[in-house]
Amino acid sequence: MSSSISHNLKTPLILGAIVVIHVAIALYLLLPRGSGSREADTREAENGSTPEEVEIQPEPDEPPEPAFETYTVQRNDNLTVIARRHGTTISEIRTLNNLTSDTIHPGQELRVPARPDSGNGE
Secondary structure (H helix, E strand, O other), X not given: OHHHHHHHHHHHHHHHHHHHHHHHHHHHHHOOOOOOOHHHHHHHHHHOOOHHHOOOOOOOOOXXXXXXXXXXXXXOOOHHHHHHHOOOOHHHHHHHHOOOOXXXXXXXXXXXXXXXXXXXXX
């Protein structure tokens, strides 16, 4: 009698193991395969694309223009005059220069937003 009880307990475990193996095989066959190398699979997982989809960008020849120009404060300048002259706002000048007040002094260099290139013959 004990052998039939032992046999009855082993059967569900064996069947469960077989089901797990079948599911693993099915997933292996259904899921897309990587390139086969761990390094390529890691890159693929990091950027969400396969190696064939990665587009290599050429290095720029020269660095991009800064988003600001430097302006030297003149006598009788204030932030309102400078902002109007450069087509920007007092708030933008204060942000670019980390100013906590509107106080500026002659000779002080301020960053102001860069103006579009006007030397193109227009």
